[in-house]
Amino acid sequence: QKEVEQNSGPLSVPEGAIASLNCTYSDRGSQSFFWYRQYSGKSPELIMSIYSNGDKEDGRFTAQLNKASQYVSLLIRDSQPSDSATYLCAVTLYPGAGKSTFGDGTTLTVKP
Amino acid sequence: DVKVTQSSRYLVKRTGEKVFLECVQDMDHENMFWYRQDPGLGLRLIYFSYDVKMKEKGDIPEGYSVSREKKERFSLILESASTNQTSMYLCASQTGPSTDTQYFGPGTRLTVL
Numbered sequence: 001q002k003e004v005e006q007n008s009g010p011l012s013v014p015e016g017a018i019a020s021l022n023c024t025y026s027d028r029g030s031q032s033f034f035w036y037r038q039y040s041g042k043s044p045e046l047i048m049s050i051y052s053n054g055d056k057e058d059g060r061f062t063a064q065l066n067k068a069s070q071y072v073s074l075l076i077r078d079s080q081p082s083d084s085a086t087y088l089c090a091v092t093l094y095p096g097a098g099k100s101t102f103g104d105g106t107t108l109t110v111k112p
Numbered sequence: 113d114v115k116v117t118q119s120s121r122y123l124v125k126r127t128g129e130k131v132f133l134e135c136v137q138d139m140d141h142e143n144m145f146w147y148r149q150d151p152g153l154g155l156r157l158i159y160f161s162y163d164v165k166m167k168e169k170g171d172i173p174e175g176y177s178v179s180r181e182k183k184e185r186f187s188l189i190l191e192s193a194s195t196n197q198t199s200m201y202l203c204a205s206q207t208g209p210s211t212d213t214q215y216f217g218p219g220t221r222l223t224v225l
Contacts, residue, residue, distance in 0.1 A: 032212050034212065034213070042218070042219075043202055043216035043217060043218055043219050044155070044202075044214075044216050045216070046213050046214070046215075049212070049213065088154075088155065090214075092212045098143045098160065098162065098206055098212065099145075099157065099160060099170070100212065100214065101157075102147075102154055102155040102156075103154060104152070104153070104154035105154060105155075
């Protein structure tokens with residue numbers, strides 16, 4: 001079992017829809033969770049971080065964390081073609097640990 | 113803005129050559145990382161460094177070494193390049209214990225013939 005698993009893609013949604021990206025992790029002690037976005041041919045950039053159970057909203061993006069289920073998700077509301085990218089889930093054992101484990105990524109395509 | 117630069121965007125080397133990939137960050141970050149990214153295998157950690165002259169192995173250190181003589185510079189060395197080291201190499205830096213956000217460089221696409 002991989003340490004961080006993401007739902008297999010690719011994922012395609014129409015413009016304006018909600019895109020849902022999912023991630024599960026195996027180490028129950030993990031405490032820091034991140035979503036990075038990577039455009040084709042570019043390097044990853046952080047879009048959301050979450051540390052506590054529940055929802056965290058930032059504009060059209062909402063990260064959801066459920067530590068009991070070892071599950072973290074990213075919702076993108078009102079999806080735009082510019083959201084088309086690969087989304088990487090990353091998990092760190094504890095805040096400040098530095099070293100993160102990344103999932104393989106889910107490729108999202110938003111169709112106009 | 114944090115800036116992480118890598119010495120080359122594209123590099124072509126021959127099997128057996130010694131290869132140096134350099135990474136420089138301009139924000140006085142303590143932590144630096146080297147990853148390789150391959151289709152279907154995701155982002156894998158090769159080595160990381162928490163301070164000058166300190167290094168720790170990541171998940172796939174075999175065939176690689178690193179050097180960090182100055183805080184801003186972290187080098188990845190392929191002692192004897194092999195075809196299975198053809199990949200995209202990404203460097204990242206991180207402020208330190210206060211945050212886990214990693215800032216990535218543009219990447220080096222290395223091809224070993």
